[in-house]
Every structure is written in C-alpha cells, then in structure tokens.
Amino acid sequence: MEGTGTWVMLVYRIPREPSRPRIAVWRQLERLGVARLGDGVVGLPADARTREQFDWIADEILAAGGACTVWLSQPASPAQEQQVAAGMRAARAAEYQAVVTEAEAAISAEPGERARVVRRLRAELRRIRRRDFFPPAERDTAQVMVDALAVNDDRSPA
Helix, strand or coil: CCCCCCEEEEEEECCCCCHHHHHHHHHHHHHHCCEEEECCEEEEECCHHHHHHHHHHHHHHHHCCCEEEEEEECCCCHHHHHHHHHHHHHHHHHHHHHHHHHHHHHCCCCHHHHHHHHHHHHHHHHHHHHCCCCCCCHHHHHHHHHHHHHHHHHCCCC
8 A cells, every 4th residue: 555645534324304414514525625435435635634524524424313434544556546636636626717717707897896806716715725635737827817816906096
C-alpha cells in the first residue's frame, strides 16, 4: 500500500423517512466535498478536520435512527487513489469555472453591483477551498478573475 495516503471513510445507512435528517446529512457531505465511493460510502483524505467532521455526521446519522461506521483506510493502489482524486478535482474544477463565468458576467455591471459580486465570489472561493483537496488549474484562474474584477471595481469612478 506504499504510495497511497490515508483516507477517512464513512459507511452509512439512514432511513428514508423522515427525509429531513437524510437531506441534512447529504448537504453536509456535499459541503465537505466527499468522494462518493458507493451507495452509502463516502471518503476524504484523512486529517484531524475530516475525521472530526465524519464523527459529527456519524452522530447525526445515529440520532436519526441510522447505522454508520467511520474507517481509516488506504486505497489498494496509487492508481485507485488517483482515480478518486481525479473525480474530486473535476468536481472542484466545475465549481471554480462557475466562479469564473460569474466574474466575467459581472465585468460590465455597475460599480456597486460589481462590489457585491466580488464579496460574494470571494466568499464562494473560500467555501470551495475548504473542500478542495486536489486543486485543479481552474482554482488559480478563478482567483485571478475575482481579483481582476475587484481591481476593475476599485478603478471605477465613485
């Protein structure tokens, strides 16, 4: 297993009804940027933060009447880990591309509107970075576009 990192995995089942806890868990997992490895199996590169997050989610699943276990594991080969990482990288690339698209669209907006867009996009970049374990090239492009939009707004007449 040399050459692969340690991953924290959450294996869970949660009742379909009531749907509110199931949806809440799904949203939390999406915010974390998990790799969906199978039905009810998700993973993230292991660190103190991801382990703690999975432990909290596991508590919520148990409180909702579900079943779950948290595992520390390693992929069987570097190729398997690279495949999972590529999927996670592609998901973040799409999110960064959406930021680029929004920044491009805001270039022709009024100064006040551009300032609001810059604040919102900077917050969005922070949210994406928290779940960006394998940064794609689009990350830098998105940052450059938001910074350019901010500079463009700073140069606008007041």
